[in-house]
Amino acid sequence: MVAAELARPESPDSGYDLVKRAMDMVGGLFLVILTLPIQLVLGLLVRLDSPGPVFFRQTRVGKNDRPFTMIKFRTMVDGVDDAPLLQHLASMVEGGYLGPDRQAEGPHLWIDEDPRITRMGRFLRRGSLDELPNLLNVVRGHMSLVGPRPLVPAEVELLDPEARVRHKVRPGVTGLAQVMGGSKNTFGERAYWDLQYVEHRSLLMDLRILVKTPVAAVRRPG
Numbered sequence: 001m002v003a004a005e006l007a008r009p010e011s012p013d014s015g016y017d018l019v020k021r022a023m024d025m026v027g028g029l030f031l032v033i034l035t036l037p038i039q040l041v042l043g044l045l046v047r048l049d050s051p052g053p054v055f056f057r058q059t060r061v062g063k064n065d066r067p068f069t070m071i072k073f074r075t076m077v078d079g080v081d082d083a084p085l086l087q088h089l090a091s092m093v094e095g096g097y098l099g100p101d102r103q104a105e106g107p108h109l110w111i112d113e114d115p116r117i118t119r120m121g122r123f124l125r126r127g128s129l130d131e132l133p134n135l136l137n138v139v140r141g142h143m144s145l146v147g148p149r150p151l152v153p154a155e156v157e158l159l160d161p162e163a164r165v166r167h168k169v170r171p172g173v174t175g176l177a178q179v180m181g182g183s184k185n186t187f188g189e190r191a192y193w194d195l196q197y198v199e200h201r202s203l204l205m206d207l208r209i210l211v212k213t214p215v216a217a218v219r220r221p222g
Contacts, residue, residue: 045120062150073124146173148197149174149177175197176209
């Protein structure tokens, strides 16, 4: 159980970081090759479903607050703006839901019934298949297989100073917050689980999160 791992904090050292990066390189390359046929089919379906590029590129904040370009399959109508997202984030600010307290209430991370999402996009998001191209970010060193999900700069601005410790590590394709609630979490709950991961991270925890991720992805709301 992943949560049980939190009771046995370990202090990561350079050895942990080196082994984890090696695992990311080997595991990332293996998964890119393994999923390549699936990604080719999904890319074709994205292109046929709606006009626009196959991939969606967006600036995210990585380790040590360094920006990088994250790549995903496009799940929204091409050319839409970020106004709905910014309005959603503003509603969380007004409600005071941004602390690291996992008991925080308020809006969930995702916008329900977002009209900008395409038909294929809903299918991809249902199983987190839109995030498969993140593996290229892992190979390039921008991301890790496991870590806090990377935030857009507008979200980072809303974090409490304590919660910004999440940027001490590389962001991940999956993470503790994803297997402990995923999109059902509020912003504050995600901040809590991200902090727990940074403070207690270990190779054993990483492996447990990876094992739990497929089940969490299937259960994720569309």
